[in-house]
Amino acid sequence: MRAVIQKAFGGPEVLEVAEVERPALVSGEVLVRVKAAGVNPVDVAVRSGAFPLLGEPPFGVGWDISGVVEEAAPGARYRVGEEVYGMPFFPRAATGYAEYVAAPSRQLARKPATVDHVQAAALPLAALTAWQGLVDLARIEEGRRVLVHRAAGGVGHFAVQIAKARGAYVIALASEPKHTFLKELGADEVIDYRTTDYTEAVRDVDVVFDSSSEGTKALKVLKPGGTLVTIMEHWNTGLATEIEAAGRRFAGVSVEPDYASLEAIAALVDEGLIRPHVSAVFPLAEAGRAHESVGSGTVQGKVVLTVD
Known part of the structure; x- marks a missing residue:
């Protein structure tokens, strides 16, 4: 599968699309075919080394995802074909800028029905x-x-x-x-x-x-x-x-994955009480440009990557 990784700390140019192994599942996990991935200021800080949350590279950044369940291990809360969103593993590595992400199903929730994957990916973190x-x-x-x-x-x-x-x-x-x-x-x-x-x-x-x-x-x-x-x-x-x-x-506040809160947030989105504002959308191959945008400190709302 394709995933954005970095082999060194540095500017947005260190982000590169690479071919990596598709993650294998353990009990209770689902494999999500990612449709969109949100980009957050913490991603930028981790990439640059200003916030060495994941230790030394190589690693993949990104946590916010929205997509479709491709595979479900025994004990998982979701079935193949269901649309889900979430912020798996934070503050551990999730490699969210990727075609597939494996995650514990209780760290995900069903995607709000009234928004698309781009808007849903702007929500979690x-x-x-x-x-x-x-x-x-x-x-x-x-x-x-x-x-x-x-x-x-x-x-x-x-x-x-x-x-x-x-x-x-x-x-x-x-x-x-x-x-x-x-x-x-x-x-x-x-x-x-x-x-x-x-x-x-x-x-x-x-x-x-x-x-x-x-x-x-x-x-x-x-x-x-x-x-x-x-x-x-x-x-x-x-x-x-x-x-x-x-x-x-x-x-x-040190944010953590929480499916119950994600479900409550999704309900407010579907009731029209919360609407994510996405100011820019970039393809996966332009993750560096997305980081430049977020790193400017002037973004209104969120920036999102599409994964096709």
Whole structure:
């Protein structure tokens, strides 16, 4: 089968399409014929060596997949022909930019019926990060005030929609050109962080969803008992101590595969309450260009690879 691998750390040019062995199954696994694969900032960081999550190359990056079950081992939850999506093995290697991926069936869920594989592949890592932070850890509910950093990005645009689906009042931080997009997603307020100090403009927030390593600023806007959800500083024990000493909660998110959450996300997609925004689509052979796009830091929503 074809798969994108790298033999060294470096720029997008180190990504190459190679012929590799199709993975074999063990009990409880399925072999997915991948139709589309999502590209995330963590993929870029792992490829470059900035975040050596997988050790030394060679390896294949990528986790988000959507496709069709080609084979099913005994004990698997799905049958041949079913459409599934997910984020298998994270933070271990999954080699998601490939024609086939073998994965434990409980790390996958049935694809939302109302979107295609490209849109489904944009969901798993980013939407699971937002879900696990806002729903599982912060337990947001109707009437809560939620502040979302980098609200127009991959994780952020799902955080806005998940918070709204749970009945929250959402304050989104993003540059001015992205304000219309965020209002269309349901944000109640949008603040241009480049021209406005949000710590002066916002007060009495129940939850800060931080993806910008600005956790200490949360104390200026969180009400007593409020929660800082951080996806960048989940290992920061000093920050955790500071937040909790001030009478607030600290919740660090390290996303993990979870079929139950994927099923809940799929239900919201099919209800029209979440819609993935895909800003660019590239063929598998142009994975390097996809990484250039994501690495620019200006992507609105997600970038996806098609696998044909």
